[in-house]
Amino acid sequence: MPPALVIVAAMFLTAAAHISFAQSGAGEHRAAAGSGEVIGHSVEGRPITVERVGSGPIDVVIVGGIHGAYEANSIILARRFLEYYRANPRALPEEFTLHVIDNMNPDGVHRVTGGTPIEEFDFRSADTVPGRFNARWVDLNRNWDGDWQPTSYWGNREVDAGSAPFSEPETRTVRDYVERIDPAVSVFYQSAAFGLWYSGAEDGWEPARRLAEVYHRASGYRLPEPDDGSGDSGGPVDYEITGSADDYFYEIGHPNLTVELTNHYDIDWDRNLAGLSALLEEIRE
Numbered sequence: 699m700p701p702a703l704v705i706v707a708a709m710f711l712t713a714a715a716h717i718s719f720a721q722s723g724a725g726e727h728r729a730a731a732g733s734g735e736v737i738g739h740s741v742e743g744r745p746i747t748v749e750r751v752g753s754g755p756i757d758v759v760i761v762g763g764i765h766g767a768y769e770a771n772s773i774i775l776a777r778r779f780l781e782y783y784r785a786n787p788r789a790l791p792e793e794f795t796l797h798v799i800d801n802m803n804p805d806g807v808h809r810v811t812g813g814t815p816i817e818e819f820d821f822r823s824a825d826t827v828p829g830r831f832n833a834r835w836v837d838l839n840r841n842w843d844g845d846w847q848p849t850s851y852w853g854n855r856e857v858d859a860g861s862a863p864f865s866e867p868e869t870r871t872v873r874d875y876v877e878r879i880d881p882a883v884s885v886f887y888q889s890a891a892f893g894l895w896y897s898g899a900e901d902g903w904e905p906a907r908r909l910a911e912v913y914h915r916a917s918g919y920r921l922p923e924p925d926d927g928s929g930d931s932g933g934p935v936d937y938e939i940t941g942s943a944d945d946y947f948y949e950i951g952h953p954n955l956t957v958e959l960t961n962h963y964d965i966d967w968d969r970n971l972a973g974l975s976a977l978l979e980e981i982r983e
């Protein structure tokens with residue numbers, strides 16, 4: 699090919715690349731007010747976003763806020779991880795990309811805060827229980843397709859699990875993202891049972907149990923023993939939970955941890971930085 703034609707072809711390819719980039723930018727990668735890539739929307743149309751730090755080949759997904767304003771500290775903790783690793787890039791081993799979905803339930807947060815930024819809102823003085831559920835009053839940790847039941851419980855209180863597994867857009871959004879990224883582990887932060895769950899805990903599923911033990915040893919969060927036949931759920935609460943994220947992830951063979959913070963307000967920063975750091979060290983080996 700004569701040199702002039704090569705140049706023309708290269709220019710054409712460059713232009714085509716720009717066009718396809720612009721088109722994808724208008725769709726899936728639309729940014730939400732400077733807070734990451736939009737991966738889905740809540741029932742009321744609020745964006746659910748992911749922000750990333752690091753660029754290594756091993757993916758880890760962190761999710762906060764499945765129970766909205768009731769567990770707002772899990773959202774603040776997820777954001778703190780982002781801020782910390784952005785400010786201290788050497789603290790994140792270069793093998794990793796961390797994907798942070800800080801708030802899975804923005805409608806539940808908005809129901810309580812009315813739109814006041816989370817960092818400015820006084821959660822201790824508010825009734826945050828209504829903010830546990832999404833806009834349709836569904837408990838998003840009862841809506842996954844893992845032992846899903848139409849009637850589900852939060853303690854001895856009946857809660858709405860949705861009209862079907864994955865009936866809620868928030869649940870579908872996070873499921874789709876985790877399955878698309880296929881991370882080495884996902885960690886969901888919740889509060890406040892001071893303990894760890896993992897996918898397959900009822901069977902002591904080794905790929906997730908090993909990771910839970912590493913987090914447990916570094917953080918000091920309680921790690922219940924595998925089910926001994928006593929009917930214990932294998933988790934830090936003593937009633938059966940249906941349709942939870944960890945049940946679903948066990949069914950698809952994905953190692954998932956749920957970390958339950960100590961209370962509904964503090965982020966237990968030292969515990970969780972130690973826990974996540976140890977987890978990353980374990981995975982990179």
Ligand SMILES: [Zn+2]
Nearest residue numbers: 765769888889
């Ligand atoms: Zn919760």
